Amino acid sequence: MKLLKLIFKNSLRHKLRSSLTIIGIAIAIIAFGLLRTVVTVWNSGVDAASANRLITRQAVSFIFPLPASYRAKIASVPGVKEIGAANWFGGVYKDKSNFFAHMAVDDNYFVVYPEFIVPKDEMEEYKKNRNACIIGSQTAKQYNIKLGDQVVLEGDIYPGRWEFNVKGIYTPRDQNTDATQMLFHYEYLNETMLQQSPGRANSVGWYIVQIEDPNNSASVSKQIDALFMNSTAETKTETEKAFTQGFISASGAIITSMNFMSFAIIGIIMLVLANTMIMAARERTREYAVFKTLGFSAKHLTGLILGESLLISFLGGGVGLFLLYPLIEGFERAMPKGFFPYFYVEPITIILAVTATLLVGVLSSVFPIHRALNTKIVDGFRHVG
Numbered sequence: 562m563k564l565l566k567l568i569f570k571n572s573l574r575h576k577l578r579s580s581l582t583i584i585g586i587a588i589a590i591i592a593f594g595l596l597r598t599v600v601t602v603w604n605s606g607v608d609a610a611s612a613n614r615l616i617t618r619q620a621v622s623f624i625f626p627l628p629a630s631y632r633a634k635i636a637s638v639p640g641v642k643e644i645g646a647a648n649w650f651g652g653v654y655k656d657k658s659n660f661f662a663h664m665a666v667d668d669n670y671f672v673v674y675p676e677f678i679v680p681k682d683e684m685e686e687y688k689k690n691r692n693a694c695i696i697g698s699q700t701a702k703q704y705n706i707k708l709g710d711q712v713v714l715e716g717d718i719y720p721g722r723w724e725f726n727v728k729g730i731y732t733p734r735d736q737n738t739d740a741t742q743m744l745f746h747y748e749y750l751n752e753t754m755l756q757q758s759p760g761r762a763n764s765v766g767w768y769i770v771q772i773e774d775p776n777n778s779a780s781v782s783k784q785i786d787a788l789f790m791n792s793t794a795e796t797k798t799e800t801e802k803a804f805t806q807g808f809i810s811a812s813g814a815i816i817t818s819m820n821f822m823s824f825a826i827i828g829i830i831m832l833v834l835a836n837t838m839i840m841a842a843r844e845r846t847r848e849y850a851v852f853k854t855l856g857f858s859a860k861h862l863t864g865l866i867l868g869e870s871l872l873i874s875f876l877g878g879g880v881g882l883f884l885l886y887p888l889i890e891g892f893e894r895a896m897p898k899g900f901f902p903y904f905y906v907e908p909i910t911i912i913l914a915v916t917a918t919l920l921v922g923v924l925s926s927v928f929p930i931h932r933a934l935n936t937k938i939v940d941g942f943r944h945v946g
Contacts, residue, residue, distance in 0.1 A: 597913065
C-alpha cells in the first residue's frame, strides 16, 4: 500500500511535466484511434462480402454494361443458386453534396442480399408500384425520409427528372452492412430507356450470382466466363470480396500509409514517455541510493519505476480513449454526407490501443529500471543533477 502511495506521488511530483506527457499520450491515442477507424471502416466493405456470392461484370471495365439476355445463360450454369442484377444509376438528390448510392435492381436483388432486411408488407407494396423505391435506414434517418415520401433525383448518367415513392426502408442485418443505398425497380429504368434511348435499354451493370457451394467459386466463375468468350461483351466473374477489393485498391497506397502512420504513432508515444521516465530516473539517482540503503530490494525499485511509468501511460491512454468517441462522431459529421456508409470504432481498435498503452508503459521503464538497479549506492550518493 505504501509503495502504491509512493508511485502516485512520484508520478505527479513534477505536475507540469507529467501533465504534458499525459496530454501527449492522449493526443497520440486519439490520432491512432482515428486513423485505425478510417482504415478499418474503409476495409469493412471487403469483410462484409459474402463467400457464396460472385459478381459478373464486363471484362474490359465495370463502366460498360452487359446484355440482359446473359441472365438466363448464367442461371443455367451448374452450381448457380440465384441470380440478381443491378445498374448504377447515379443522379443527384436535392444537392450534389448529398451523396448516397442510387441503384436500379431486380426483385431477386433482395434474395441474393438477405442482409438487407425489409418488412414483408413494405416489400409487397414495393413490388406493386413500378416507380417505388426502398431506402436504407441510415439514409432515411439522415435526410428525414419516411414511408410514403417522394424522392426526386436529377439524372446524370440517365438524364431527366426521376420521381420515386418510398415504399420500404431496409435495415442492415449486420453492423458492417451498408444502410445508405436507395434501390428501385430495374424495369422502371429499362422501360424509360426503351422510350427515350432504345440503344441503352435491355442492359444491366452487373450480375450478382449466388452459388450453392463457396468452394466451387473458381470453377463456376470459369464456366460463366466461358459462355461469353469471344463475344462482343466478354465477362469477368470474381468473388464479391475480390470485386470489392478492386474498388479499394484504387486508394490502396493512401490506406496503407494511414495504416503505417497509425502504428508509427505508437513509437511516438513510447519516445514521449521514455523521455519523461529517463529524466525522472536521472533526477532520483540519489533517492534510489537511499532506498537501497534503507533495504529496498530490486523488486521494490522495479515496481516503483514500472508502476510510475504504467500510471502515466494509462492516464494518458484513458483520457485519449475517453475523448476518442465524441471526436469520432464530430469527424463523421464533418465528412461529406454519405462518404462513409458507416463509421464506428471497432473493438479491435480499442484492444490495440489498450495493448499499446500497456507495452509503452512497460518498455519505457526498462532503461530507468536498468539504471537504478545497476547504479552502486556510493555512485548514487555522489551523483549531482
